[in-house]
Amino acid sequence: MGLFSWDCEGCGHPLIMPLNAQDKNGWMTEAVAITSRGDVISGTYDGYGRLDGENIFDGLENDPQVYHKICWERAGKPNKFERPSRSSADQGHFYGENEHNSPPPGDPDFFHADEERPKAACPECGNEEARQWDAFRFKCGDCNGLFVPGGHDDEGEDPETQGEDRPDES
Ligand SMILES: [Zn+2]
Ligand SMILES: [Zn+2]
Numbered sequence: 001m002g003l004f005s006w007d008c009e010g011c012g013h014p015l016i017m018p019l020n021a022q023d024k025n026g027w028m029t030e031a032v033a034i035t036s037r038g039d040v041i042s043g044t045y046d047g048y049g050r051l052d053g054e055n056i057f058d059g060l061e062n063d064p065q066v067y068h069k070i071c072w073e074r075a076g077k078p079n080k081f082e083r084p085s086r087s088s089a090d091q092g093h094f095y096g097e098n099e100h101n102s103p104p105p106g107d108p109d110f111f112h113a114d115e116e117r118p119k120a121a122c123p124e125c126g127n128e129e130a131r132q133w134d135a136f137r138f139k140c141g142d143c144n145g146l147f148v149p150g151g152h153d154d155e156g157e158d159p160e161t162q163g164e165d166r167p168d169e170s
Helices: 069-074
Strands: 030-034 040-044 065-068 130-132
Touching: 030 069, 065 069
Parallel strands: none
Antiparallel strands: 030 040, 030 065
8 A cells, every 4th residue: 555645624635744745835744633542643744644653544444533733733632533534535645736735724825625615605795705714614815704604694695696507508
């Protein structure tokens, strides 16, 4: 088995080994894992399921729940195993040039790995291109507001945009 990885619960980017770090994403090599047994392990990811040499893949059915160290701190340092993190599509290795080359959360240029899925309308200014910022919140690029979609009020008026523009039938 070659290199493999999991995606961080906070930012969606994989844990990567230092050798694969680019100019902005060196922070993705420092990680915290919660094993299915409830152990919290932190360290530098080696690309093979170990943090500072300690195995975070326990060989059972359960993958660990993983965060980058920075994302783990921003999430309030969780220490209870809730669910296994998703396996990285690219295994933290074969990724596109800029796909994961993001500065850390909190930096204005930070971007979430899942640019397709997590978009929501900003409740403050109506910008519909607000992107997921961390595990729970979205950030509006226009007004810089942070919000949790559907957190409080129901989005009562949903513009019916679907199905109006049908692609040309060829
Ligand atoms: Zn992260
Ligand atoms: Zn906004």
